[in-house]
Amino acid sequence: MTSQTPPKVGIIANPISARDIRRVVASANSVQVADRANIVLRALAALAACGIEDVVMMPERGGIATHVLRGMERSNAQGEARFPRLTHLAMPVTGTADDTRRAARMMREAGDIAAIIVLGGDGTHRAVVAECGSVPIAGISTGTNNAFPEHREPTITGLATGLAAMGRVPAGLAFAANKKIEVRIDGGPPEIALVDVALVTDRYVGARALWRTETFRELYVAFADPEVIGMAAIAGLVEPVSRREPGGLALTLAPAATAAMTVCAPIAPGLVTPVGVEGWRRMPAGKLFSPDMAAGAVALDGERELFFDGHQQVAITLQDAAFRTVDVAAVMAYAAREKLLLRHATPALHPVPLLAGA
Amino acid sequence: MTNNPFPLSRDDLLTAYRTMRTIRDFEERLHVEFAKGDIPGFVHLYAGEEACATGIMMHLTDIDRIASTHRGHGHCIAKGVDVHEMMGEIYGKATGCCRGKGGSMHIADLSKGMMGANGILGAGAPLICGAGLAAKFRGDGGVGLTFFGDGAANQGTVLESMNLAAIWNLPVIFVVENNGYAESTSVEYATAVDSYVDRAAGFGLPGVTVDGTDFFAVYEAAGEIIKRAREGGGPALLECKTVRFFGHFEGDAQTYKAKGENEHNRAHRDCLKLFGARVTAAGIVADADLALIDREVAALIDDAVETAKGAPLPGPRELTTDVYVSY
Numbered sequence: 255m256t257s258q259t260p261p262k263v264g265i266i267a268n269p270i271s272a273r274d275i276r277r278v279v280a281s282a283n284s285v286q287v288a289d290r291a292n293i294v295l296r297a298l299a300a301l302a303a304c305g306i307e308d309v310v311m312m313p314e315r316g317g318i319a320t321h322v323l324r325g326m327e328r329s330n331a332q333g334e335a336r337f338p339r340l341t342h343l344a345m346p347v348t349g350t351a352d353d354t355r356r357a358a359r360m361m362r363e364a365g366d367i368a369a370i371i372v373l374g375g376d377g378t379h380r381a382v383v384a385e386c387g388s389v390p391i392a393g394i395s396t397g398t399n400n401a402f403p404e405h406r407e408p409t410i411t412g413l414a415t416g417l418a419a420m421g422r423v424p425a426g427l428a429f430a431a432n433k434k435i436e437v438r439i440d441g442g443p444p445e446i447a448l449v450d451v452a453l454v455t456d457r458y459v460g461a462r463a464l465w466r467t468e469t470f471r472e473l474y475v476a477f478a479d480p481e482v483i484g485m486a487a488i489a490g491l492v493e494p495v496s497r498r499e500p501g502g503l504a505l506t507l508a509p510a511a512t513a514a515m516t517v518c519a520p521i522a523p524g525l526v527t528p529v530g531v532e533g534w535r536r537m538p539a540g541k542l543f544s545p546d547m548a549a550g551a552v553a554l555d556g557e558r559e560l561f562f563d564g565h566q567q568v569a570i571t572l573q574d575a576a577f578r579t580v581d582v583a584a585v586m587a588y589a590a591r592e593k594l595l596l597r598h599a600t601p602a603l604h605p606v607p608l609l610a611g612a
Numbered sequence: 613m614t615n616n617p618f619p620l621s622r623d624d625l626l627t628a629y630r631t632m633r634t635i636r637d638f639e640e641r642l643h644v645e646f647a648k649g650d651i652p653g654f655v656h657l658y659a660g661e662e663a664c665a666t667g668i669m670m671h672l673t674d675i676d677r678i679a680s681t682h683r684g685h686g687h688c689i690a691k692g693v694d695v696h697e698m699m700g701e702i703y704g705k706a707t708g709c710c711r712g713k714g715g716s717m718h719i720a721d722l723s724k725g726m727m728g729a730n731g732i733l734g735a736g737a738p739l740i741c742g743a744g745l746a747a748k749f750r751g752d753g754g755v756g757l758t759f760f761g762d763g764a765a766n767q768g769t770v771l772e773s774m775n776l777a778a779i780w781n782l783p784v785i786f787v788v789e790n791n792g793y794a795e796s797t798s799v800e801y802a803t804a805v806d807s808y809v810d811r812a813a814g815f816g817l818p819g820v821t822v823d824g825t826d827f828f829a830v831y832e833a834a835g836e837i838i839k840r841a842r843e844g845g846g847p848a849l850l851e852c853k854t855v856r857f858f859g860h861f862e863g864d865a866q867t868y869k870a871k872g873e874n875e876h877n878r879a880h881r882d883c884l885k886l887f888g889a890r891v892t893a894a895g896i897v898a899d900a901d902l903a904l905i906d907r908e909v910a911a912l913i914d915d916a917v918e919t920a921k922g923a924p925l926p927g928p929r930e931l932t933t934d935v936y937v938s939y
């Protein structure tokens with residue numbers, strides 16, 4: 255990025271995350287489209303406050319853009335300069351995860367996007383990471399399990415992204431490296447997970463979510479935080495692994511009734527249930543893991559995505575420093591320390607009389 | 613079922629395939645026969661959407677009621693209405709399940725819990741609230757499901773019924789079959805927020821969206837939602853994102869669809885092909901099992917069409933029967 259081209263920020267907001275079966279088998283919430291649009295408006299206002307003038311968004315027809323544009327139009331009509339200029343990528347809208355992937359690819363190829371703000375669940379973030387290359391992302395959770403995006407007020411995520419994108423925080427501090435896990439079937443193109451890869455006995459994708467614990471067999475996690483929800487919670491409660499330390503954890507699971515031990519894990523919002531665990535070991539980066547089970551389904555970040563049959567080879571590897579995120583906590587701490595958002599009042603040229611106009 | 617990695621027994625997998633194949637052949641055949649001009653009225657074909665009706669109806673018995681739409685043949689077949697009687701009805705013959713007086717958009721069979729196809733968009737929703745209330749009073753664990761399209765989802769009746777089902781906590785499920793179009797109008801144009809889950813949330817109901825071309829996705833989600841309703845958990849919404857292979861009605865030139873859209877859907881989003889590939893690759897069902905069903909279904913549809921063509925029309929005296937007034 256040269257100093258002449260002012261940095262742009264990308265926004266990818268998925269209108270269709272948080273719509274799966276976990277609203278019935280667990281007590282997951284559903285973030286309404288109007289709320290997603292409000293989150294975008296909050297992030298946009300924060301970006302503008304940091305000096306970002308141009309934002310590029312993924313187009314969608316789920317209702318987010320309409321609501322956002324309405325909010326911006328009203329603000330412009332009132333003569334406020336609260337928002338940056340907003341353009342939408344020129345791309346077809348399919349209403350599927352392909353849109354997210356294509357938008358992330360276009361934002362990477364554009365070359366002038368300093369960071370991408372992502373609204374969605376783990377699945378949306380995964381789709382962005384698959385294509386965004388070295389462009390850092392800042393995640394805002396509007397999905398179901400959300401082990402990956404941190405939970406925080408989107409305005410703050412917007413501020414941190416704006417400051418980082420404007421280069422007001424040293425890059426080494428503003429951006430953090432993250433791990434990912436790659437899954438290859440028969441040497442094909444890799445599918446990725448940002449948090450966990452679970453192997454289950456089902457041989458179909460179906461309603462995607464995982465909630466029948468008796469089908470769980472193997473689990474590979476990039477990080478295991480006892481505070482997250484979803485499959486990684488199982489690992490987080492047996493041996494925590496932080497987002498930043500190298501390597502992950504591989505676990506062998508079994509039906510709770512027959513397993514060597516069980517862990518009472520929050521595998522979905524409101525669903526805390528015993529999961530059978532046979533054992534676990536560290537998962538060093540670059541080491542190839544092959545499943546013990548001959549056939550089943552592969553769930554990426556808690557959603558069944560692929561299936562494999564007996565004749566197929568499955569290869570699972572963890573990669574350190576695979577992609578970058580905006581370290582919101584570090585940026586905001588730096589901003590406070592360095593007084594980045596402080597302004598001193600300019601002394602008025604003509605002192606205002608105390609009871610002017612009275 | 614310990615060694616079966618599917619949520620259905622092998623027999624049930626074959627039944628699901630037979631149901632979907634029966635609907636597909638029924639509709640493909642009507643497409644051909646309608647063009648010949650001897651079928652009265654309009655027909656709206658369900659081809660492409662088979663996994664929705666089948667994945668849902670596999671969880672129902674005759675005590676459960678459904679209220680269907682103008683695109684109702686698939687719902688009828690999956691709910692167990694006799695294919696010969698349906699074909700007779702569509703041909704307007706005395707052998708039809710409504711003695712030939714209803715036609716395609718009024719097929720009903722209360723003995724199967726099928727309350728009727730319906731020419732009025734959104735009209736099934738209030739009806740199913742009545743059925744749900746009855747089931748709740750009977751306490752027999754019965755549930756009611758109403759189907760409607762992405763277009764009909766904008767009808768006041770649908771929204772009012774969601775409110776009614778919510779306040780009375782009825783065992784009622786609202787199924788949106790979102791095939792992307794209402795006649796020639798796209799869902800993006802006609803619907804402000806095109807997630808029907810948001811609509812449900814507005815009435816305090818949980819909603820789930822699934823890929824309606826994936827039988828297993830529909831089957832799993834419907835199973836959990838229906839179980840919840842039977843257990844007193846109340847109403848919910850299920851959105852099935854699906855595709856319609858033919859035009860809105862027979863004779864529709866489909867100029868509003870993208871070039872190659874139908875071909876793409878038939879190649880990549882055909883629920884029958886996807887289902888067949890999955891169960892055979894997993895080694896649970898053999899190609900020959902499916903081929904046998906294909907042949908049996910083809911013979912059944914042949915026979916239904918021949919029988920319907922040869923059947924008598926209702927006589928003039930039938931005009932004053934099956935009505936609420938005695939003449």
Ligand SMILES: Cc1ncc(C[n+]2csc(CCOP(=O)(O)OP(=O)(O)O)c2C)c(N)n1
Nearest residue numbers: 683731732733761762763764791793794795
């Ligand atoms: C109350 C009412 N308004 C209009 C019509 C005319 N009409 C028949 S089908 C249809 C479109 C329905 O679209 P959708 O609900 O998406 O169902 P689909 O045909 O796609 O299955 C319309 C407008 C009608 N039958 N009833």
Ligand SMILES: [Mg+2]
Nearest residue numbers: 761762793794
């Ligand atoms: Mg429609």
